[in-house]
Amino acid sequence: MTKIGKQGFLEMSFSWMFALIVGAFILFLAIFFIVKFVNTEQTSSDVQASKSLGIITNPLETLSGESKVTLLALNSQTKIYDSCQGSGEFGEQLVRVNQQALGKYSDSALESSFENKYFFSESIIEDKNFYLFSKPFEFPFKVADLIYIIPQTKIYCFVKPPKDISDEINNLGIKSIINVSKQADCGQNSIDVCFEENCGINVNYNLGYVQKGSDRLYFEGLDKGNALMYGAIFSEKSFYECQVKRLMKKTEKLAEVYESKKGIVQPNGCDSNVNFDSLKSSISSYKDSSDLTPMIFSVNEIKKNNVGVCRLW
């Protein structure tokens, strides 16, 4: 009687043990795959967002002297990591996006790269909505559209900007940039950008540089170099210098294209007096943005010669 009882107890125990072990194994597998799946989904969503950032900036292409603005509204709080890689034919714009889910940012490290994009922003920006504002960079022909990314909740306070800048800001209607006549009118948490007074970011509009602490970022170009000036205001020095270097590479490539075009239209009796040698030689020795100011002479010379029926652009 006791033997039978013991056997019955052992049989039950084996079934239970089997159920427990297999059950635990199944539960472990399920939890493991759910965690993996959620991570993969988050990474996929982040990569999709960073690719989309490159895609939705396509319609921001501008004509000369034009500026465009659009609001990028995302589903959740998002961190955008903006970086630049200066080597290669055109260098690369790198973008990484980490979105918040359940109060925590994803940790995906996958970046999207674009050879034909030039974003200007702080290296890490965080918000749910971002202003994307674009302006053409002309040196002396249109080189590219520069896109400035500004978090909607961050306020840049421009103190006494020149009239063309204040008019432009007012026309674009970007709520993240305000124009005031004195620094005291800026909010407590705003980033103050002074054109005449002395504050966090100082712009010397006439000499063409932006002073940020000990860093000096030079800007130049047609239209008084306003396109690069915004870039210098919204981004950090190393990032700005890398993007300007990329722009110089593109300027050189476009100069090559226009030189070839000159050769193509010449047999038709269409002669152009534009000479790109001096610009190309300045670009080949380009080191940082302080080299932009001496280059403006060749830029203006090229612009002056691009006239008549056979103008190249």
Added chain:
Amino acid sequence: MVKKSKRSQMKIQQTAFMLIAVTLLFVLAGVFFLGFKLSGLKKQALSLEENNALLLVSKLANSPEFSCENAFGTKRTNCVDEDKVMALKNNEGYAGFWGKSNIEIRKIGSSEKECTIANYPDCDVIKIADGKQGGAYVGNFVALCRKANVNGYIEDKCEVAKLLVSYGVQNG
């Protein structure tokens, strides 16, 4: 004793079969799920590529490499400078600049004669970027302008053309 050993063997066999069945069930479920997810990801990637191609084709004509700027009078949108595009076609540095898409311009109602420096402008198709992406194309109508010598006078000659950008399957 023999009976008991047989019953134990049966139990172990049952357990082994059960384990194999459970594992197979999970493997099959996993394979189906992965297949489903992968096809979803492929669809998402294709949709992103399609969006990219659509937006790229709409902006390309106004990009510095294609646009007429002021070379043909006043500035106009969707105007492609044919002479500049021929110069661009021969610049190797631009390979890959617009990603993996093929980019070409086809004159409307013309032949398949591809443009080279030797036969330009007596040709109809300009292949600018020969990327690795085949598949579908999206297009946008543009004005294709060039400088022409007519009886000793330089004139602007503009034709209607279609700017095409490919997206989809990667061939290599």
